[in-house]
Amino acid sequence: MAGSPLDALEPHPRLVDWSILACVLLETLTGVVSLGAGAADQWPLFWVHRVVGPVLVVLLFFKLRRVKPRLRRRNWDRTTPVSVLAAVVALAALATGGAWLLGVDVDLGFWTLLNLHIGLGLLLVPLVLVHLRARFRPVRRADFEGRRTALQYGALLVGGAVVVRLQEAANDLTGSPGVTRRFTGSKPVDGDGFPVTSWVADDPDPVDTGDWRLRVDGLLASTFEVEYDDLESDDDLRALLDCTSGWYTTQDWRGVRLGALLDRTDVDAAARWVTVHSVTGYRWSFPIEEARGLLLATHVGGDRLTHGHGFPARLVAPDRRGFQWVKWVTRIEVRRRRDVSQYLATLISGFE
Numbered sequence: 298m299a300g301s302p303l304d305a306l307e308p309h310p311r312l313v314d315w316s317i318l319a320c321v322l323l324e325t326l327t328g329v330v331s332l333g334a335g336a337a338d339q340w341p342l343f344w345v346h347r348v349v350g351p352v353l354v355v356l357l358f359f360k361l362r363r364v365k366p367r368l369r370r371r372n373w374d375r376t377t378p379v380s381v382l383a384a385v386v387a388l389a390a391l392a393t394g395g396a397w398l399l400g401v402d403v404d405l406g407f408w409t410l411l412n413l414h415i416g417l418g419l420l421l422v423p424l425v426l427v428h429l430r431a432r433f434r435p436v437r438r439a440d441f442e443g444r445r446t447a448l449q450y451g452a453l454l455v456g457g458a459v460v461v462r463l464q465e466a467a468n469d470l471t472g473s474p475g476v477t478r479r480f481t482g483s484k485p486v487d488g489d490g491f492p493v494t495s496w497v498a499d500d501p502d503p504v505d506t507g508d509w510r511l512r513v514d515g516l517l518a519s520t521f522e523v524e525y526d527d528l529e530s531d532d533d534l535r536a537l538l539d540c541t542s543g544w545y546t547t548q549d550w551r552g553v554r555l556g557a558l559l560d561r562t563d564v565d566a567a568a569r570w571v572t573v574h575s576v577t578g579y580r581w582s583f584p585i586e587e588a589r590g591l592l593l594a595t596h597v598g599g600d601r602l603t604h605g606h607g608f609p610a611r612l613v614a615p616d617r618r619g620f621q622w623v624k625w626v627t628r629i630e631v632r633r634r635r636d637v638s639q640y641l642a643t644l645i646s647g648f649e
């Protein structure tokens with residue numbers, strides 16, 4: 298076992314195992330939360346996610362080195378296949394995440410490499426839980442060697458941070474596409490041709506403005522409807538759209554603020570949330586104060602929206618991730634509470 302300069306860093310085996318679990322949970326948590334984060338002050342979330350990556354690599358190295366004999370085929374037991382699969386998926390998740398940061402992307406059809414990374418990460422959670430059920434060993438006080446353990450973990454975290462810095466420096470040096478990635482990991486797409494994206498299956502027929510109405514209802518003195526030609530689209534907003542599949546674009550949008558629409562009537566004092574609905578059932582809610590500043594856009598880059606980008610009207614929600622920028626909007630609903638069915642709706646709308 299001797300020989301590797303990493304040996305001095307190796308915590309007690311049970312600690313290694315529990316630390317791997319802690320890292321996987323931390324990566325899952327920061328990864329999932331980051332899907333809804335994109336405002337400039339949320340960078341620490343992404344930073345933690347990136348630093349824990351290399352720490353996990355080192356811990357997995359210790360672990361796999363230790364269990365190598367058990368990986369021989371004749372030593373397998375009933376639960377070994379799941380454990381091996383967990384290891385493979387963990388390494389694949391780390392590799393895809395690392396490659397994405399270095400600027401690599403491969404066209405996987407519907408998916409980007411980042412989507413694959415997210416998928417692998419989510420797949421890892423049940424695998425680790427099954428593995429844990431079979432191999433659970435409680436951690437003991439004796440596994441901690443006081444100062445030594447603290448130093449080991451300090452070194453692992455500093456090492457992770459150094460790797461992240463080196464990766465950034467390497468990107469700068471090579472001018473790799475990783476250089477222009479946002480802190481969210483998204484890469485720029487410029488100009489007019491920004492992608493048309495639907496998060497899962499939303500793909501409605503083009504909307505006919507003859508039939509279309511924008512309905513504004515909920516906790517209001519009166520419900521009302523607006524026709525396309527009566528939307529006073531004269532408010533401009535430059536905003537950055539950052540999609541969780543890994544791209545961003547800054548565009549000039551024109552439309553009407555939700556606040557201007559709400560000002561057409563009196564809002565109930567109990568109103569706290571505004572839910573923006575698509576013709577497809579897709580929807581998202583925003584705290585009412587924020588909602589007032591959001592733009593219901595009819596134009597982008599001086600041109601009328603195309604069907605793909607949400608004609609006749611789509612939400613522009615600065616500092617929110619792209620999936621919250623509801624397209625083909627048909628209803629603004631003022632509510633007391635957030636609409637919790639939105640989480641499911643974004644996944645299944647379009648499948649009916």
Ligand SMILES: Nc1nc2c(c(=O)[nH]1)N[C@H]1C(S)=C(S)[C@@H](COP(=O)(O)O)O[C@H]1N2
Pocket residue numbers: 491492493494495496497498499539540541575576577579605606607618619620621622623624625
């Ligand atoms: N109704 C509806 N709105 C939607 C989506 C969707 O699937 N359905 N996809 C969202 C996602 S994931 C993104 S990134 C943006 C993309 O906007 P774009 O197609 O104009 O680039 O729209 C959002 N609005």
Ligand SMILES: [Mo]
Pocket residue numbers: 494496539540541542619620
């Ligand atoms: Mo997206």
